Amino acid sequence: MVDKNKVKKLALRLGVDLVGFGPARKMDAAPAGHRATDFLPDAETIISAAIRINYSAVEGLPKTRREYVNANDGARTILNEALVRVSGYLEEQGYSAIPFLQGTDRELMMGDLSLKHAAVVAGIGEFGLNNLVLTPQFGPRVLLGAVVTSAPIKPDPPLKIQLCDRCGACLKACPTGALKDPKGYNREKGWTIDKHRCFHYIYEVLEPRYGHYSCGLCIKACPVGKNRSHKLAQKTP
Numbered sequence: 548m549v550d551k552n553k554v555k556k557l558a559l560r561l562g563v564d565l566v567g568f569g570p571a572r573k574m575d576a577a578p579a580g581h582r583a584t585d586f587l588p589d590a591e592t593i594i595s596a597a598i599r600i601n602y603s604a605v606e607g608l609p610k611t612r613r614e615y616v617n618a619n620d621g622a623r624t625i626l627n628e629a630l631v632r633v634s635g636y637l638e639e640q641g642y643s644a645i646p647f648l649q650g651t652d653r654e655l656m657m658g659d660l661s662l663k664h665a666a667v668v669a670g671i672g673e674f675g676l677n678n679l680v681l682t683p684q685f686g687p688r689v690l691l692g693a694v695v696t697s698a699p700i701k702p703d704p705p706l707k708i709q710l711c712d713r714c715g716a717c718l719k720a721c722p723t724g725a726l727k728d729p730k731g732y733n734r735e736k737g738w739t740i741d742k743h744r745c746f747h748y749i750y751e752v753l754e755p756r757y758g759h760y761s762c763g764l765c766i767k768a769c770p771v772g773k774n775r776s777h778k779l780a781q782k783t784p
């Protein structure tokens with residue numbers, strides 16, 4: 548059994564803000580082909596990690612759109628490096644470990660592994676109506692990554708508190724109407740947004756001018772974690 552606190556401390560020291568551990572076989576809510584065992588058949592544990600994004604650039608949207616994209620790129624570099632280093636540590640202990648970094652299949656608007664479902668399984672957060680993972684500390688103002696490993700590590704409990712109160716602020720803030728019918732919303736499974744509208748706005752309207760992941764308005768609108776400071780980052784055990 549790998550020492551969970553050692554892995555957690557390493558990830559936090561490398562700059563991530565939140566780390567959670569979940570059972571790799573409990574990803575049934577994720578779409579087929581995007582679960583941990585689809586990539587590592589003997590996977591035992593999902594390690595989900597999150598780094599908070601720059602609050603000030605989010606608050607300044609849409610005026611600070613370029614700064615928001617640049618700040619996210621910087622945070623993504625730190626997160627990705629931490630995930631690679633954690634995977635390396637686990638491999639040195641004799642286990643398989645694959646880092647799943649930020650980056651999406653553009654058509655599907657999701658990564659190989661569903662990083663959002665991985666975060667929910669690892670107890671980091673829950674789905675909000677904006678179809679993003681809300682964390683108690685930072686709401687949806689985080690970037691997510693994960694490591695899937697064959698190392699058995701004691702899982703964290705699922706998040707107990709309910710964060711999304713269905714206030715509807717994200718639905719109102721969406722400029723494309725992509726978040727329009729929350730029927731079928733589930734805090735563990737998420738729900739289906741109109742990805743075509745979101746995709747068109749992000750990749751065809753905004754990206755040529757600002758770069759990828761450049762909308763952020765459904766993040767800005769969410770009151771969960773809005774007034775929290777970075778001092779609330781997860782404490783080192």
Ligand code: SF4
Pocket residue numbers: 720721722723724725726740744745746748749762763764765766
């Ligand atoms: S990223 Fe923008 S377009 Fe996409 S759902 Fe959020 S607010 Fe709507």
Ligand code: SF4
Pocket residue numbers: 675676677678710711712713714715716717718768769770771
């Ligand atoms: S803005 Fe309101 S409805 Fe949307 S995810 Fe946040 S809490 Fe939920």
